[in-house]
Amino acid sequence: MLDGAALRAAVEKHRPDLVVPEIEAIRTSELVALESEGWRIVPSARAAAMTMNRDAIRSLAAEELKLRTSLYAFAESLAEVRSGARHTGFPCVIKPVMSSSGKGQTLVRSEAEVESAWTYAVTNMRGDRPRVIVEEFIDFDYEITLLTVSTRDGILFCPPIGHRQELGDYRESWQPMPMSASALEAAQAMARAVVENLGGHGIFGVEFFIRGDEAIFSELSPRPHDTGLVTLISQNLSEFDLHARAVLGLPIPAIRVGRASASAVILADRDSDSFSFDGLADALALGSDEEEVDVRIFGKRVTRPNRRMGVALATGADVEQARRRAMEAAGKVRILYSSSAQ
Numbered sequence: 001m002l003d004g005a006a007l008r009a010a011v012e013k014h015r016p017d018l019v020v021p022e023i024e025a026i027r028t029s030e031l032v033a034l035e036s037e038g039w040r041i042v043p044s045a046r047a048a049a050m051t052m053n054r055d056a057i058r059s060l061a062a063e064e065l066k067l068r069t070s071l072y073a074f075a076e077s078l079a080e081v082r083s084g085a086r087h088t089g090f091p092c093v094i095k096p097v098m099s100s101s102g103k104g105q106t107l108v109r110s111e112a113e114v115e116s117a118w119t120y121a122v123t124n125m126r127g128d129r130p131r132v133i134v135e136e137f138i139d140f141d142y143e144i145t146l147l148t149v150s151t152r153d154g155i156l157f158c159p160p161i162g163h164r165q166e167l168g169d170y171r172e173s174w175q176p177m178p179m180s181a182s183a184l185e186a187a188q189a190m191a192r193a194v195v196e197n198l199g200g201h202g203i204f205g206v207e208f209f210i211r212g213d214e215a216i217f218s219e220l221s222p223r224p225h226d227t228g229l230v231t232l233i234s235q236n237l238s239e240f241d242l243h244a245r246a247v248l249g250l251p252i253p254a255i256r257v258g259r260a261s262a263s264a265v266i267l268a269d270r271d272s273d274s275f276s277f278d279g280l281a282d283a284l285a286l287g288s289d290e291e292e293v294d295v296r297i298f299g300k301r302v303t304r305p306n307r308r309m310g311v312a313l314a315t316g317a318d319v320e321q322a323r324r325r326a327m328e329a330a331g332k333v334r335i336l337y338s339s340s341a342q
């Protein structure tokens with residue numbers, strides 16, 4: 001997908017009504033050219049181009065829209081990374097400007113760790129540009145994803161989703177996420193500003209750090225978000241329903257959260273192309289007449305250490321009960337590797 005000619009050839013061969021970029025490593029300049037010729041890019045070629053790289057979206061948010069973000073610096077060499085870390089102070093986070101699922105991200109606590117973090121970021125980046133962002137570590141109270149739906153009739157918001165990460169990657173998420181009215185209002189205002197600037201119709205996953213009544217813009221994805229998988233069980237319309245309706249211009253009723261709900265990921269622990277799943281019945285048996293439990297297997301063809309292979313979903317009397325049940329269900333699902341797998 002980084003080969004612009006191959007990307008164009010695929011579009012011209014299949015002639016889709018909609019082109020929906022779903023990966024980070026894609027030649028966005030070709031999407032811009034295709035859109036100028038009349039092809040419809042979802043949500044827009046500008047959104048794809050600005051969000052596929054952390055530097056572009058961060059510069060837009062902080063420098064053009066003047067949103068509250070962490071201190072940051074971009075770097076393309078070890079010397080620039082060292083300078084960036086001096087600007088942000090320690091601890092700081094170093095990660096590629098193009099990556100996903102936390103790949104290449106390191107929490108750096110001292111000058112001595114900078115070089116290894118730079119090497120790790122470049123080794124694990126996506127795309128063909130060795131560039132990283134060095135950013136201030138925010139001592140936040142919690143993180144949220146604010147699913148923001150851009151429709152022909154205006155901007156809609158899902159109730160905020162709380163989430164927990166490990167190694168820079170999502171492990172569990174839940175709804176509802178209690179937060180102060182002022183913090184939510186600030187987050188919605190920032191999400192609206194950046195989504196309207198990017199243009200197009202569809203769902204955007206906008207991430208924030210929350211500290212007291214302060215919302216701090218973190219990142220944005222112009223498509224359904226991994227933490228938003230909880231909406232498969234929590235909302236009357238999932239993030240995928242909302243995305244499709246917004247893209248197609250279909251009516252969207254009031255977005256409602258039912259019972260407290262949570263999601264928890266099912267992780268692989270090794271590289272393999274020969275595996276199966278066990279324990280699905282045990283996981284689903286955790287449900288009851290009062291509370292739901294569901295499991296979604298993603299159908300990926302290979303496993304890798306810490307790769308998400310599925311997600312468990314659960315409801316509960318409250319968020320903590322839902323989280324416990326989702327984690328328990330995820331733990332029941334086992335990945336069985338064949339003896340011939342590498």
